[in-house]
Amino acid sequence: MRIAETSDLWWKNAVVYCLDPETFFDDDGDGTGDFGGLIQRVDYLAALGVTCIWLMPFYPSPDRDDGYDITDMYGVDPRLGTLGDVVEFIRTAKDRGMRVIADFVINHTSDKHPWFKESRKSVDNPYRDYYVWRKDTPPDTSEQVVFPGEETSIWTQDKATGEWYLHMFAKHQPDLNVANPKVRDEIAKSMGFWLQMGLDGFRLDAVPFFLELQGVSKEDAAKIDPHDYLAALRSFLNRRNGSAVLLGEVNLPYKEQLKYFGGPDGNELNMQFDFLSMQNLYLSLAREDARPLAKTLAGRPAIHPDNQWAMFVRNHDELTLDKLSDEERAEVFAAFGPDPDMQMYGRGLRRRLPPMLDGDPARIRMVYSLMFSLPGTPVLFYGEELGMGEDLRAKGRSAVRSPMQWTDTANGGFSTAPADKLVAQVVDGYFGPKNINAAQAKRDPDSLWNFIAALIRSYRESPELAWGDFELIKQSNPGVLLHSCTRAGSTLVLAHNMAAQPASVSAKVSSPEDPEEAFGGAILRDLLDGDNVPLADDGGFELELERYGYRWFRIQHPADRRI
Template identity: 60%
Template sequence: MTNPLVRDEIAKIMGFWLQLGVSGFRVDAVPFILDTSGVKDAASLLPDPHEYLRSLRSFMNRRSGQAVLLGEVNLPYADQLQFFGGPDGGELTMQFDFLGMQHLYLALARQDARPLADALAGRPDLPDGAQWAIFVRNHDELTLDKLSEEERSEVFAAFGPDPEMQLYGRGLRRRLPPMLDGDPRRIRLAYSLLFALPGTPTLFYGEEIGMGENLAVEGRSAVRTPMQWNPGPNGGFSTAPARRLAAPVTPGGYGPEFVSVESQQHDPDSLLSFVQSLIGCYRRTFEIGFGAFELLPSGHDSVLAHAMRWDEGCVVLVHNFAAEPVSVELAVDGGSLLDLLSGTRETLAEPGTAVIPLEGYGFRWLRVLP
């Protein structure tokens, strides 16, 4: 990036795609893009690398006020903050929450919500207009590099015990459903968390139907197999001969014969229908994306309970990471609860106190009403 001709060319490329109507850009490995160490005369060529990121953001927003820069910055929270532009913002619009994701998997492995709660409590305040991107999977390996060696071993043992499932000694090359042994309760718990945690949910293609990985494909590409649109040849991804595909279709129980958009889109009990319902509920529940976050004491190590507040609105989101059912008592400022996922309403037996039963791996999205 110290070469001004390269910077100009990047601006031209961004302008081209913005004119075509794209909604933003994913910026890969941002700290390395801005790293000028070892460059001769770097101070004169690019005196402030962060100024370049600010100029990209400014250029993009002049062309499209609603476009975003979504950055990959796998650093501790305090270091991530500077890539938002510090307290004043103006650099990346969004960043992937790598720490939250890694501690989510540790919590799933332990069936204990506390690692995720601790990570969420450690997030810094963000400048106006900035946001965390919540994810449970992306196109790279599922990196666990910010966990301790012991913690990483726990996640490996739970979700990738075979060395061929691991990559670089720090991550997993698997998709979520096979890691959770296809258990629909745990899969839905994970995706409920994806949409319920404070931030913006980010889906990797195929997650909405529960695609699996193909471990016969080398490296990170194990999770980059063709999208499975229907049960037909090549999963409906292409009419080309199978040998011409960029990657082979996933075989076996997670192949298109059993997992596809076509087979799920008219099934109200399918994972696709469930994810669609979460998307709709998230869009109607603006507190999650924009509200103030508060952890709530649940009385159970396995339960993550948090509130999101915006003006007078408040939603309470409760998730049980354990297989055993629990009953959670929470202090709420209201007299009744509206279940946002089922549409049912219940009056509290004692105003200000909610007793919430949860099944094993159960979850509730609840709006607190006066």
């Protein structure tokens, strides 16, 4: 395919890197990461091959939910820097060829937000309808609570007026009323502000919750179609910045996710995380059987050409397994999180990948090779490129949000502050900075860092992965996932052995042309660091995979001019 085709819809083959400014690098030595430190580490991200940086919330906040409880949508938490620091960071990132997107929380604010402070004062306050209130006593809603064990209801009674306000998450995070046009205008205005500051889009948190219109009166709900609102946000975004992107967190079945893309028009979210593939990846890893993941990928629906799936191994939250059956989830728990302290809410894991796989280098690399080879846009969470582990001493999701490990010195080089002044503890033990750190990894040609940097180069040079048609290739070994991605006559063949035993693969690639002649003189050209594989005239080939082995190939015909 023509490489020029990939430049307009940049998000379709980007490499996204998610980080939290407060745990990435501390420049001023107060124990908290900041934008000054982030600027100092921009070149590190560029060297890795990142093309888009995703910032977790950096807005003013009481920080009771890692910044997702916001008090000012236009500001910067003073612990992290100033608005000027943010603009300098964005400018520096763009100078190195990277775009920047940021978390944007539409569903709720902090209860310390000026809007909510006004809203709770009286039933006739001008800001009352910025949030969702009810006069009558709500029914039992314990089954709707998102964080079991932390809340018992999605409604809390407020003393000032005696009425109840809605909070799908914690009670200190009251839900905004998006049925109110003033709220919608405020959201658009604040998004426009950050676009003007240089952002290239937003990752929208908890999208289904703010579109559900839970608790809104029937009269008000009838005035707005939630998906029309999402489409209007996308339209507004692209009027302000034609290449801006909306990446949505929508953990729903594929059929429901299609609606959030905008259906056949593709005019709502540009991208969505593929939670189903991620969850079935872990089921396949637990069983050492590729079939659960293969079945999921085969059932993934076609989407509009402008849309894309975001592929990930882990993110900043608990590793949710909520779409697996109880029995399947129990299998994954037994394999990767048998200790109840490793689990969260009965549905997820608060662990990073390397400790779950007992630090097995071959298996870890196979998983990341697989992630980059699946059709979609890969998303990395900070520290994954090093093989960082979790800190189970930390509470809840914070276990995977420990400070970035830069060196083997005090505090892992994250900060010069005393250890007891750090925003979070540094991981200890084998996965701590003595063994796992960026300075060492960058200089070791055999490190995971250099392996992932090589994967990124291969991914960026293989637009078929992001733009092509996905197809499972038939073969008999249940431990092997064998698939192809084809675009404009160019085909990649990708093989991953999810089992601890070596695997022999015998398979055939298909062609719309005469199968007896289509592959005459062609080979499977290796794209990583292995040997080429002969291809029979009818597309047949044989392949040996080591335990947790992986191979990337492109079908190369004699007349091909690719290098």
